[in-house]
Amino acid sequence: MGDPMQVPAAAPDGPRINLGGLADNTGFLLRLAQLHAFEAFFKAFEGRSLRPGEYAVLAAIRRNPGIRQGVLAGVLRIKRSNMAKMVRAFQDRGLVSGRVPDDDRRGVELRLLGPGRALVDRLEPEVAAHDRAAFAMLTGAERAALTALLRKLVDTGTETP
Amino acid sequence: MGDPMQVPAAAPDGPRINLGGLADNTGFLLRLAQLHAFEAFFKAFEGRSLRPGEYAVLAAIRRNPGIRQGVLAGVLRIKRSNMAKMVRAFQDRGLVSGRVPDDDRRGVELRLLGPGRALVDRLEPEVAAHDRAAFAMLTGAERAALTALLRKLVDTGTETP
DNA sequence: TATTGTTATACTCTATAACTATA
DNA sequence: TATAGTTATAGAGTATAACAATA
Secondary structure, three states: OOOOOEEEOOOOOOOEOOOOHHHHHHHHHHHHEEEEEEEEHHHHHHOOOOOOOHHHHHHHHHOOEEEEEEHHHHOOOOOHHHHHHHHHHHHHHHOEEEEOOOOOOOOOOEOOHHHHHHHHHHHHHHHHHHHHOOOOOOOHHHHHHHHHHHHHHHHOOOOOO | OOOOEEEEEEOOOOOOEOOOOHHHHHHHHHHHHHHHHHHHHHHHHHOOOOHHHHHHHHHHHHHHHOEEHHHHHHHHHHHHHHHHHHHHHHHOOOOEEEEEEOOOOOOOOEOOOOOHHHHHHHHHHHHHHHHHOOOOOOOOOHHHHHHHHHHHHHOOOHOOO
């Protein structure tokens, strides 16, 4: 099943390595693919002090104003302790507001402030364009197929207990 | 393009969050998917002190006896400094041999020793079975399509300079 | 001078546990 | 007693830089 994967070695035209069963291992391939995605992101947005996770948080708040901090952490698979630190940093930068609702004063509802909304609205097309560029080795149809498969995987595969 | 991704929030049947453009972002989806893959791997192989990267190294040496350490590091996207530590640990456990070739005494050729080969041969079917189980939310055809897409992505997307 | 591997170290991301306050 | 968030800290994984040996 499947051709043995051949990966370029040290030189672009160097010896090619047969990885055997690894070539069919979804987890292994996902690790390499995500490595590529992160490297491309950092290269594209370097010097702007924006990490992929930070953009995801801001974009998610943009689409879900008033989302509870813990719910956001669960959806994006970020530990609540780490989310607290990130949100605090956003608040210090004037990007995000956290409002304690009257009906449950333990929670925090997150919303974007003006500068935060402006930032996300400016970044959104850039991020989308970068994504297309970073995966330009796939055709549009292939990229669509890939995201559809990943979405199905993620939707049922990441439980939030 | 594409339906807005809906991700289960805190409760399995809790409020569903619209992630907007993130739902089409390949990098974001890859991160979540890889998170799932790692969690599943650690759960399946817990108590056996085997990390995904370690298995990948052993399996790669299995298929490419005599592979140079630096080449292996490049293919698996592991820094040579970290590879050195990992190989040393394998040697201490009697799993791997490192031979300095006469024609270039800087290099190290890696091979599996008996116990290392036995370990990989025992693990290989287990790892394959685990991979199927961990991604059982996809059909066999979908999983094949996913690995094919990832392979194309990785093959051209991860340059080893 | 460049390459291979090694060592030591720093850094980032993530994980864990203890705490406060609210429910 | 359970939940939401916070804080501090520990750990894993990865990255960087200096070095020795060899080419």
